[in-house]
Amino acid sequence: MAEIKATTTLDTSGKCCPMPMVETTKAIKALAPGDILEIVATDVGTRRDIPSWCERSGHTLLSMTEQDKVLRYFVRKA
Amino acid sequence: MKSMAIVVRDDAYDKILTPLAFAYLAAAEGTKVDMLFVNWAVKALTKEGAESLKVDGRHAEQDAWVRERVAKAGLPPDVYDIIKALKDTGNVNFYACSLAGAIFGVDDKNLVPEAEGIVGASWFLNEKAAKAEHYQYF
Numbered sequence: 001m002a003e004i005k006a007t008t009t010l011d012t013s014g015k016c017c018p019m020p021m022v023e024t025t026k027a028i029k030a031l032a033p034g035d036i037l038e039i040v041a042t043d044v045g046t047r048r049d050i051p052s053w054c055e056r057s058g059h060t061l062l063s064m065t066e067q068d069k070v071l072r073y074f075v076r077k078a
Numbered sequence: 079m080k081s082m083a084i085v086v087r088d089d090a091y092d093k094i095l096t097p098l099a100f101a102y103l104a105a106a107e108g109t110k111v112d113m114l115f116v117n118w119a120v121k122a123l124t125k126e127g128a129e130s131l132k133v134d135g136r137h138a139e140q141d142a143w144v145r146e147r148v149a150k151a152g153l154p155p156d157v158y159d160i161i162k163a164l165k166d167t168g169n170v171n172f173y174a175c176s177l178a179g180a181i182f183g184v185d186d187k188n189l190v191p192e193a194e195g196i197v198g199a200s201w202f203l204n205e206k207a208a209k210a211e212h213y214q215y216f
Contacts, residue, residue: 012152018103019152025106053107 004062004074006038007031013070016043021053024075028059031077036062039073046071081110083202083210089118091131091157092144097216098160099153105169112171112206114199120178124188128158158190165192173197173206 010027012020020041028037039050047064050073054061058078065072082104086097101111121127133141145155154160164170172193174184179196186196207213 014150015152017151018099018106021103022106023152057107 004036004038006074007035009038009040011040012046013040013042015041017045017049020046021049024050024053028057028075028077033077035077037075037077039071039075041071041073042069044071046073050075079104079107079109079211081112081210082212082214083207084111084113084214084216085202085207086113086115086119086122086216087117088216089122089127089131090134091141092133092137093216094119094122094131094157095148095153095160097214098157098164100214101170102160102164102167105164105167108169110169110171111164112173112202112210114173114175114197114202114206116175116178116199118178118182120174120182120184122157122161123172123174123190123193124184125158125190126188127184128161128190129156131157161190161192173202175199175202 010023012023020043024039031037051061054075060076062074062076084097084101088094101113105111115123122131133144149155154163174189174193174196176196176198179185
């Protein structure tokens with residue numbers, strides 16, 4: 001799989017609900033349509049929060065990976 | 079979700095975190111949130127009252143530990159700072175119940191500036207709760 005290049009990265013490591021989602025929605029607002037936001041998280045709640053938020057908001061979840069308890073999401077802004 | 083109404087009754091520090099966190103999540107996504115503080119929780123809408131909130135009941139001894147964990151989670155550990163953060167989203171309105179205000183000593187003079195004011199429960203229930211897409215009670 002080709003590497004996804006993020007426009008910007010948001011690291012929410014260590015933070016828990018509601019902060020990863022609050023910071024993610026804030027970060028995406030600062031981007032232009034088509035830009036890609038990389039979100040790094042350790043809150044396991046984001047496993048469902050981020051995909052469902054993408055579905056609701058029209059953003060595209062390009063990738064979701066988990067390694068050593070670190071979750072990494074790439075989201076293309078609608 | 080376009081709108082959400084929340085009634086907050088419980089004023090224990092740990093228990094008030096949930097409605098505030100839910101409001102924060104919804105507001106961050108653009109949902110308009112109206113919160114009515116009733117009973118003892120009305121005091122959370124005063125600076126002094128917000129500062130005095132404590133973990134109570136069988137978890138009372140863990141107050142400091144809870145605050146530490148809240149800060150680690152990324153939320154401000156002080157309830158008034160959370161209220162300010164919610165207000166900064168531009169999507170949250172805080173209301174104090176007039177009956178609760180009269181009983182528990184909250185009026186226009188000690189209400190935090192982030193609050194919209196003191197309102198009757200009838201107005202809130204009919205104009206906010208009944209018209210909201212989603213309604214919660216804590």
